[in-house]
């Protein structure tokens with residue numbers, strides 16, 4: 428099946444007892460068993476639930492993977508992956524990753540003896556030089572957050588395979604519609620389904636997709652044992668959101684290109700980070716591994732102060748000032764104090780998260796209204812004479 432058909436149909440069958448075309452919300456914690464040791468495929472809802480099962484099949488299909496798993500959040504999905512490791516194991520990951528992933532790695536997993544190397548994953552030599560006999564995993568996030576850097580997935584996966592490392596791709600920003608890490612050879616694709624997969628800013632959820640049976644068995648064991656599973660109602664909302672994923676992502680990408688061009692030509696804007704711009708460092712790699720360039724844009728201001736960014740954010744009207752991304756509504760956020768507040772200031776500056784950096788999640792509104800909103804908010808900033 429082609430992508431749009433899978434988004435609508437994969438995993439979903441009319442309910443056998445009633446013919447209901449939508450998968451019912453099986454709001455039950457347990458399932459009656461006719462005799463000890465006999466059941467209809469379901470025993471207890473932490474282990475499995477029919478609404479979640481339909482969703483997990485859909486997740487798998489979207490990434491062309493054999494196995495799909497749903498979790499109560501993206502972080503719970505990431506936490507599950509980290510539980511595959513043991514003390515003294517080492518992980519190589521980008522320095523420009525989701526702030527919550529950084530916090531989980533440093534504040535939880537480094538405490539129990541797992542080591543993380545935060546490096547520039549755009550540079551293969553640095554990746555190779557970081558590998559040692561304790562290395563177990565490579566964690567790729569591309570496009571990255573908030574600077575929209577592009578990592579060459581195939582090149583990094585090749586290095587991972589040569590060194591027997593588990594390769595994981597956080598594919599949240601790209602979505603399975605634009606980029607398929609499993610098809611490129613990654614062991615695990617991870618998603619914060621909270622974002623584009625759900626698409627309506629009404630569910631928090633995580634997803635893992637993979638082909639390897641042995642790894643899938645371990646992940647199922649952790650999912651069932653640790654219990655970070657989503658509710659049947661949230662699974663229903665997710666199934667519903669996924670049906671329009673290609674329509675929503677197409678609309679966001681179309682808007683984002685126009686908005687990136689607008690920002691590039693704006694007198695108050697310094698840098699625009701969007702892989703669709705030919706001036707972007709990762710443009711050619713993005714063109715190779717993504718079908719479109721996504722709906723996320725970051726930019727900073729010619730006069731790089733927090734006050735100027737705040738002025739802009741106080742004056743936006745159609746864009747809402749909020750964390751998160753990937754919904755039909757456009758959002759703006761200030762990474763330094765919001766999504767990336769857990770990264771120390773020196774580190775933030777070092778990697779390019781400047782004091783005026785703003786991140787936009789471009790939604791599906793009429794692009795003229797979005798541009799008009801950005802323009803009027805930018806005009807409210809008055810640069811100070813230095």
Ligand SMILES: *Cc1c(COP(=O)(O)O)cnc(C)c1O
Nearest residue numbers: 500501502525597599619621632
């Ligand atoms: C939001 C996000 C996460 C965390 O997912 P939650 O659903 O918020 O727990 C992980 N990675 C990326 C890239 C994200 O944007």
